[in-house]
Amino acid sequence: MPKVSEQHRAARRAQILDAARVCFLRNGFHATTMQDVFGASGMSAGAVYRYFPGKEEIVRAIAGEAITEITGALQPLVEAPGAPAPFYEVIAAAVTALERLDVERGIPRIAVQVWAESLRSPRLAADVEAIIGSVAPLMMRLVERHRDQAWLPADVPVEATARALIGLVPGFIVQRVLTGLDAATYLEGLRVLLPSRDRVGAAAQ
Amino acid sequence: MPKVSEQHRAARRAQILDAARVCFLRNGFHATTMQDVFGASGMSAGAVYRYFPGKEEIVRAIAGEAITEITGALQPLVEAPGAPAPFYEVIAAAVTALERLDVERGIPRIAVQVWAESLRSPRLAADVEAIIGSVAPLMMRLVERHRDQAWLPADVPVEATARALIGLVPGFIVQRVLTGLDAATYLEGLRVLLPSRDRVGAAAQ
DNA sequence: AGTATAAAAACGAACATCCGTTCTTGACAG
DNA sequence: CTGTCAAGAACGGATGTTCGTTTTTATACT
Structure with a gap:
């Protein structure tokens, strides 16, 4: 079973949060779309939704x-x-x-x-x-x-x-x-x- | 030529702004919809859009x-x-x-x-x-x-x-x-x- | 005064767009 | 093989705005 290291998970989370913060700084919470976060983080929708249950939790x-x-x-x-x-x-x-x-x-x-x-x-x-x-x-x-x-x-x-x-x-x-x-x-x-x-x-x- | 009094126009504008302010207080700028403003002001979409060119101008x-x-x-x-x-x-x-x-x-x-x-x-x-x-x-x-x-x-x-x-x-x-x-x-x-x-x-x- | 009229004002359903989320599919490590 | 992870197309719903229609109202004319 290809379970990824806990360290890798944390890095992934940080990657999403860093990207989200940059987006939020540029456009605010509501005007940044999930697509923006996907793009900025270099991850897909499925990947991001694996780490956060939704936009609100990222905020x-x-x-x-x-x-x-x-x-x-x-x-x-x-x-x-x-x-x-x-x-x-x-x-x-x-x-x-x-x-x-x-x-x-x-x-x-x-x-x-x-x-x-x-x-x-x-x-x-x-x-x-x-x-x-x-x-x-x-x-x-x-x-x-x-x-x-x-x-x-x-x-x-x-x-x-x-x-x-x-x-x-x-x-x-x-x-x-x-x-x-x-x-x-x-x-x-x-x-x-x-x-x-x-x-x-x-x-x- | 039926133009309404300037006073009436100002009152209408204030009516929209008062309603919008209440909505904004409850839900914030982005989460309040135009429909919310229509409802709160008791005016229709067309009426509101006669006084403001769009949501941003109301904000x-x-x-x-x-x-x-x-x-x-x-x-x-x-x-x-x-x-x-x-x-x-x-x-x-x-x-x-x-x-x-x-x-x-x-x-x-x-x-x-x-x-x-x-x-x-x-x-x-x-x-x-x-x-x-x-x-x-x-x-x-x-x-x-x-x-x-x-x-x-x-x-x-x-x-x-x-x-x-x-x-x-x-x-x-x-x-x-x-x-x-x-x-x-x-x-x-x-x-x-x-x-x-x-x-x-x-x-x- | 009463009425006709035309322009302004208001209405509200329809539209095109966009967004958050889901779900099927494929890749790959154990 | 098998179960986890990632991908990304597709979906359902909601939103800002438009536009054809209806109502209101100030004025002109009798």
Whole structure:
């Protein structure tokens, strides 16, 4: 029985997903046809349908990949041991990573499409919420650590502050994909807006 | 010669656009069919096609409307005479307006779809860029006024700061439409992150 | 006022096209 | 041989748009 190696199967899957991502970047989820994916991947309809039960599952796989990579860009600095990282540093790391992910694979562009699609697909919405939902507690933990260092008042609203921080990421993504904003410029601006410990007491706004 | 009043024509157009917006909110641009729009508007195919040459033009009209309303939410405070409004106040006004636009007509949800769609439609991308492009100079002007009041250093990077400020708006929109974030919470968080004149010198981060 | 009329507006069934999926067929490894 | 994998033509269904027909309505004329 000619069963193919597990490694080969994974490679095939990746081949399909890579092709699909390129198609989605060019035409969006709905306007890319299965034929497009067949062509871009160099595989036949029968072959692709062996690895994915349908178009929606390909979209879900791509979406999960993109959202996971973006939230993943936030985690390292948040969870670093020792003194908590300054907010600016955390966002800087995330934004820099996002820029690289955009240049290399267009991940932020996929993300914007996922946001839109999740507004009408409960399936995708659940996927997205599951992944994004894991970020909020993480960021809240970071805010708490800042508070415990007395960098923030004891009664700081933890969740609200975390939400505002998280918002800085889509704030960059949207401007990046719509107007080509680069990370350096955005971060330069954030340095003005966000107070840093070094500049406590300095006049800002 | 029986031509109908201009007023009637405008009402008809609005009737189509209102129906289309509801459909788009429920199903997205691509998954709503013309039949859906016919049904929701209570008009026939022929009638709708008398007012719009095709589906794409309806999408463009809805998109332009949504983006215009959102950028419009930013302008009043930015252009107010007298002393420049604090950054927090400007963003607060915009975010509060956005929440209302969401409850009333789902405008932010439409906006997210427009962002995604503009990634693959040069037509729409041009529309969006034209409208959004008008916001950056406005916000830059606000930053300059802050600088001229010596609320910011003389060498403040104007464009970068404006970009960071602008990012706070999509930062709210995305979290609003994906996780139901409310304006009050977001603004409470922003008050922690953004230094305000009253709190200059207070420990923050 | 009442009516005729012609052009605009609306209707809605039909059309051509296209897309996701299936299924039969063949190739090839064990 | 035999069972897995791949190929790709074919299918059923749905979609955006058109177009011939019907209805409405503003105006001209009696």
